[in-house]
Amino acid sequence: MALEPVLSHIDDALPAALDRLKEVLRIQSISTDPAYKANCDAAADWLVADLKSFGVEAEKRPTPGHPMVVGHIDGPGPHLLFYGHYDVQPVDPLELWNSDPFDPQIEDTNQGPVIRGRGASDDKGQLMTFVEACRAYKSVHGSLPCKITFFFEGEEESGSPSLIPFMKENAAELSADLALICDTSMVAPGVPSIASQLRGMLKDEFTIHGPRIDLHSGHYGGPGLNPLKVLGQVIASFHDDTGRVAVEGFYDGVQEVPDEILRQWENCGFDEAAYLNSVGYTRPHGEEGYSTLVQQWARPTLEINGIWGGYQGAGSKTVIPAEAHCKLTCRLVGDMEPEALRRNLRAHVEAQLPVDARVVWNNDLDGSKAAVMNIARPEFEKARGALSEEWNREAVFSGMGGSIPIAGFFKDILGLDAMLIGFAQEDDAIHSPNEKYNVESFHKGMRSWARVLDALSK
Amino acid sequence: MALEPVLSHIDDALPAALDRLKEVLRIQSISTDPAYKANCDAAADWLVADLKSFGVEAEKRPTPGHPMVVGHIDGPGPHLLFYGHYDVQPVDPLELWNSDPFDPQIEDTNQGPVIRGRGASDDKGQLMTFVEACRAYKSVHGSLPCKITFFFEGEEESGSPSLIPFMKENAAELSADLALICDTSMVAPGVPSIASQLRGMLKDEFTIHGPRIDLHSGHYGGPGLNPLKVLGQVIASFHDDTGRVAVEGFYDGVQEVPDEILRQWENCGFDEAAYLNSVGYTRPHGEEGYSTLVQQWARPTLEINGIWGGYQGAGSKTVIPAEAHCKLTCRLVGDMEPEALRRNLRAHVEAQLPVDARVVWNNDLDGSKAAVMNIARPEFEKARGALSEEWNREAVFSGMGGSIPIAGFFKDILGLDAMLIGFAQEDDAIHSPNEKYNVESFHKGMRSWARVLDALSK
Numbered sequence: 001m002a003l004e005p006v007l008s009h010i011d012d013a014l015p016a017a018l019d020r021l022k023e024v025l026r027i028q029s030i031s032t033d034p035a036y037k038a039n040c041d042a043a044a045d046w047l048v049a050d051l052k053s054f055g056v057e058a059e060k061r062p063t064p065g066h067p068m069v070v071g072h073i074d075g076p077g078p079h080l081l082f083y084g085h086y087d088v089q090p091v092d093p094l095e096l097w098n099s100d101p102f103d104p105q106i107e108d109t110n111q112g113p114v115i116r117g118r119g120a121s122d123d124k125g126q127l128m129t130f131v132e133a134c135r136a137y138k139s140v141h142g143s144l145p146c147k148i149t150f151f152f153e154g155e156e157e158s159g160s161p162s163l164i165p166f167m168k169e170n171a172a173e174l175s176a177d178l179a180l181i182c183d184t185s186m187v188a189p190g191v192p193s194i195a196s197q198l199r200g201m202l203k204d205e206f207t208i209h210g211p212r213i214d215l216h217s218g219h220y221g222g223p224g225l226n227p228l229k230v231l232g233q234v235i236a237s238f239h240d241d242t243g244r245v246a247v248e249g250f251y252d253g254v255q256e257v258p259d260e261i262l263r264q265w266e267n268c269g270f271d272e273a274a275y276l277n278s279v280g281y282t283r284p285h286g287e288e289g290y291s292t293l294v295q296q297w298a299r300p301t302l303e304i305n306g307i308w309g310g311y312q313g314a315g316s317k318t319v320i321p322a323e324a325h326c327k328l329t330c331r332l333v334g335d336m337e338p339e340a341l342r343r344n345l346r347a348h349v350e351a352q353l354p355v356d357a358r359v360v361w362n363n364d365l366d367g368s369k370a371a372v373m374n375i376a377r378p379e380f381e382k383a384r385g386a387l388s389e390e391w392n393r394e395a396v397f398s399g400m401g402g403s404i405p406i407a408g409f410f411k412d413i414l415g416l417d418a419m420l421i422g423f424a425q426e427d428d429a430i431h432s433p434n435e436k437y438n439v440e441s442f443h444k445g446m447r448s449w450a451r452v453l454d455a456l457s458k
Numbered sequence: 459m460a461l462e463p464v465l466s467h468i469d470d471a472l473p474a475a476l477d478r479l480k481e482v483l484r485i486q487s488i489s490t491d492p493a494y495k496a497n498c499d500a501a502a503d504w505l506v507a508d509l510k511s512f513g514v515e516a517e518k519r520p521t522p523g524h525p526m527v528v529g530h531i532d533g534p535g536p537h538l539l540f541y542g543h544y545d546v547q548p549v550d551p552l553e554l555w556n557s558d559p560f561d562p563q564i565e566d567t568n569q570g571p572v573i574r575g576r577g578a579s580d581d582k583g584q585l586m587t588f589v590e591a592c593r594a595y596k597s598v599h600g601s602l603p604c605k606i607t608f609f610f611e612g613e614e615e616s617g618s619p620s621l622i623p624f625m626k627e628n629a630a631e632l633s634a635d636l637a638l639i640c641d642t643s644m645v646a647p648g649v650p651s652i653a654s655q656l657r658g659m660l661k662d663e664f665t666i667h668g669p670r671i672d673l674h675s676g677h678y679g680g681p682g683l684n685p686l687k688v689l690g691q692v693i694a695s696f697h698d699d700t701g702r703v704a705v706e707g708f709y710d711g712v713q714e715v716p717d718e719i720l721r722q723w724e725n726c727g728f729d730e731a732a733y734l735n736s737v738g739y740t741r742p743h744g745e746e747g748y749s750t751l752v753q754q755w756a757r758p759t760l761e762i763n764g765i766w767g768g769y770q771g772a773g774s775k776t777v778i779p780a781e782a783h784c785k786l787t788c789r790l791v792g793d794m795e796p797e798a799l800r801r802n803l804r805a806h807v808e809a810q811l812p813v814d815a816r817v818v819w820n821n822d823l824d825g826s827k828a829a830v831m832n833i834a835r836p837e838f839e840k841a842r843g844a845l846s847e848e849w850n851r852e853a854v855f856s857g858m859g860g861s862i863p864i865a866g867f868f869k870d871i872l873g874l875d876a877m878l879i880g881f882a883q884e885d886d887a888i889h890s891p892n893e894k895y896n897v898e899s900f901h902k903g904m905r906s907w908a909r910v911l912d913a914l915s916k
Contacts, residue, residue, distance in 0.1 A: 218860025222753030232693025284681035295680030402676025
C-alpha cells in the first residue's frame with residue numbers, strides 16, 4: 001500500500017484528529033478516584049465507538065475495576081498488538097492550572113502550538129497517534145497494512161490491578177507477533193526514540209533496633225548503642241568513594257552498554273548540563289567513569305528514599321531511640337535478579353551491624369527485573385528507519401531510567417516482545433498541573449506510526 | 459550541739475515526718491499545666507507555713523510564673539543555701555498508675571516500705587529530708603548548727619523560666635557560703651553519693667540540601683546526589699572504629715578521671731551488667747578502654763537524637779528528596795567550651811559535604827558547660843565522712859551523665875559552689891507512673907542531713 005497518500009491524508013485531517021482528541025480529553029477518566037468511575041466507563045465507550053467508526057471490531061470488556069477495550073482489525077502484514085491507557089492522573093492542585101484541565105485548548109507557545117489538558121500527553125494524546133494512523137490507512141486504502149489488536153486499559157495510573165488477570169484470561173485473544181506501546185518520551189526535542197531498555201526495581205525497607213526502649217542520653221549517652229548512628233554507618237557502607245555500590249554481588253548480571261548504542265546516546269541531543277543544572281547539580285553524582293545518561297539508563301543504583309527515627313519536633317530531645325528506619329529502592333539493569341539482589345543487600349546490612357543491634361525487614365515489598373528490548377529483531381531496525389525518515393534525523397535506541405512494568409508483562413504472560421515508541425517531551429508536565437502535548441508530537445506521531453506500519457508490513 | 463539526740467529524735471518522729479510528706483504530696487503542683495496554677499501556689503503556701511512552724515522566717519515570693527519560697531534561719535556555723543523544688547511532673551498516662559498519684563500511701567515492697575505518689579522522690583520527698591533534719595535540730599537544741607537559707611522553686615519541671623531573673627534580682631539575699639541541692643540519686647542501693655560532676659550539653663540541628671526539589675529516582679537515580687546518603691556519610695564520620703568522636707578538637711578541655719575518684723567509682727556497687735542488660739545491651743558501646751560508668755559520667759559524647767527525610771509512609775516511593783534532617787546533642791565534660799565545640803562540629807560537617815550539597819544550621823539551640831564541683835573545698839570531705847558514717851559504707855563522689863543547670867547558675871550568678879547530695883534510687887520512676895521514694899531513703903536521708911550539718915558546723 002502506498003505510504004505517501006496516507007501521510008498526506010494525515011496532514012489534511014489534522015484539525016479533525018485534534019477535535020477527536022479534544023473530545024476524549026474532555027472525559028474525566030481519573031482512575032484512582034471512585035467518584036470518576038462512570039467517567040472511566042465513558043472513556044472506554046468513546047474508544048470502542050471510535051475504533052468501530054473505521055471498521056475495528058471493538059468491545060468494552062469488564063474487569064473488577066475499570067473496563068478494558070479490545071479491538072481487532074485484519075491486515076496482510078504481521079500481527080501487532082497496540083497498548084495504551086485511557087485513564088488519567090488526578091488534577092489537584094487545581095489552583096495551579098492556568099485553564100480547566102478537562103477543557104482542552106490549543107495554545108501557541110515558543111515551542112509551537114500545544115494542546116493543553118489532563119491526559120493530553122499521558123496517554124490519550126499518545127494513544128490517539130496510533131489510532132489516527134490506522135484510521136488514515138483505512139480512509140485512503142480501505143484496509144490496514146498489518147493485522148492489529150488494540151488493547152487499552154483504564155487503570156494504568158492506579159496500579160493496573162486488573163491487567164495481569166485479564167491478560168492471563170485472554171492470552172489467546174491477545175496473542176500477536178509484537179507489542180507496540182506509545183507511552184514514552186523522546187530523549188530530546190526532535191530526536192525520535194525507541195526505548196530499548198527500562199530499568200527494573202527492587203524495593204526494600206528495614207528497621208534497626210538498638211535498646212529495648214527509648215533511652216535518656218544523660219543516663220545512657222556513652223555506653224548506649226544508638227540505632228541512628230548504626231543506620232548512618234549502614235547507609236555510608238552502601239557506596240564506595242567512586243559512587244559504586246559496595247554490596248557484594250550487586251553488579252551480577254550487569255552488562256556494559258554496546259558501543260553502537262553508546263554512540264547513539266552520545267549523539268542524541270541530550271543536554272547534560274541543562275538537565276543537571278535544572279535541579280541544582282553541577283556534575284553527575286553516580287558511578288565515576290559513566291556519563292549522566294549511562295548512569296541513569298544503563299547502570300544500577302541503590303537509592304535511599306526515606307529515613308526516620310528519634311525526635312523530629314521543634315527544639316531538642318535528649319533521646320537515644322530504640323529504632324531507626326530506612327526505605328530504599330534499587331534500579332536494576334540487564335539480567336540482575338531482584339530476589340538474588342535482595343539476599344545480597346540484606347546480607348550486607350546484617351554484616352554491618354555491631355553487637356546488640358538487629359535488623360527487621362519489611363517483607364511486603366516487591367521487585368521486577370529490568371526490561372531489555374529484543375532489538376535484534378528486524379522490526380526494531382525497520383521502525384528506527386521509519387522514524388529517522390519522518391523526523392529527518394537518526395532515531396535512537398534510548399534507555400529509560402524508570403520502570404514500565406507492562407513491557408515485562410507482555411513478555412512473561414503473552415511471550416510478546418514489546419517496542420516502545422513515544423513522542424512526549426520531557427516538559428509535558430505529565431502527572432502535574434498544565435499537562436500538554438506538542439501538536440508537532442501529535443502530528444508527526446501519527447505520521448511516524450503510518451511509516452512504522454508501512455515498514456513493518458514489508 | 460550534740461548529734462546523737464537529733465538522730466534519735468528523727469527516728470522517733472519518722473511517722474510524723476511521713477505524715478507531713480503525705481500532706482505536701484497531696485497538693486497537685488504540676489507546674490507545666492496552667493490548670494494547676496492554684497495548686498502550685500498552695501504548695502508554696504504549705505512550705506512557707508511548714509518552715510514558719512519551726513521558726514524559719516519564710517515568705518512566698520511572686521514571679522511572673524509560679525512563686526518562689528525563700529526562708530532564713532540563723533545559726534553559728536557556715537551559711538548554707540538549700541535548694542529544692544516543690545513542683546512535679548504531670549501524671550499521664552494515668553491508667554498506668556496502680557493508685558491515685560496524689561493520694562500517697564506507704565506500701566510494702568521487697569525493697570522494704572516505700573511511699574508512692576507523684577513527687578515522692580522528685581523532689582518533695584528529697585526536699586523534705588533536709589527540712590525535717592532542720593526541724594529535728596530545732597526541736598532538740600532550740601536552734602540550728604548552721605545559718606540556713608531555704609530556696610524552693612516551683613518551675614523546675616517546666617524549664618525554670620523565672621529562676622535566673624529571680625536569682626539576679628535577689629542575689630544579695632541569696633548569698634551564702636555553699637549551696638546544697640537534694641535532687642540526685644545514689645549510684646547504687648545503699649551507696650551514699652555526692653555528685654561531683656555533671657555533664658554539660660551542646661544542642662545542634664542541621665539540614666542537608668541536595669537537589670532544588672524532590673526528584674524521581676527513575677529520572678535522576680544515578681546522577682542525582684541524594685541528601686539521605688550524604689547524611690548517612692556525615693553520621694558515619696562522627697565516630698572512629700573505637701567509638702571515639704572524630705571531630706577535630708572535640709576532646710579539647712577533657713581531663714582523665716583522677717585515680718582516687720576512679721577507685722571510688724570502681725567500688726561504688728554499680729552493677730554494670732544489670733544496668734546494660736536491663737535495656738538490651740551485652741556490653742558498653744562508647745569509647746573503647748573506658749568502663750560504662752566512665753563513659754557515661756566522665757566522657758563527652760556526640761549523640762544523634764533524630765533523623766528524617768524523604769518518604770516515611772506505607773509502601774514505597776521512588777523519591778530522591780531535596781533535604782535530610784538531623785538533630786544531635788553532645789554531652790560535655792571538664793572544661794569543654796560549648797561554642798568552640800559547635801564551631802568544630804559544624805566545620806567537620808561542612809568538610810564532609812560533596813559538591814552540590816550544602817548544610818543549613820538551626821541557630822536557636824543552646825549549650826551549657828559541664829559542672830565540675832569544687833571537691834577540693836573541705837566541706838566535701840566533711841560531708842563525705844558524715845554520709846559514710848550514716849550508711850556504714852564509704853560515700854563516693856559520683857558522676858552524673860545528665861545535666862542539672864542549677865549548679866551552674868549558682869556558680870555563675872551567686873558565685874556559690876554547690877554540693878549535690880541525694881537519696882533517690884534509680885528505680886524511683888521519677889517522671890513516670892508509680893513514682894516512689896524508699897522510706898529508707900527518706901529516713902536515712904534526714905539522718906544524713908543532720909550529720910552533714912553537724913560536720914559542716916565543725
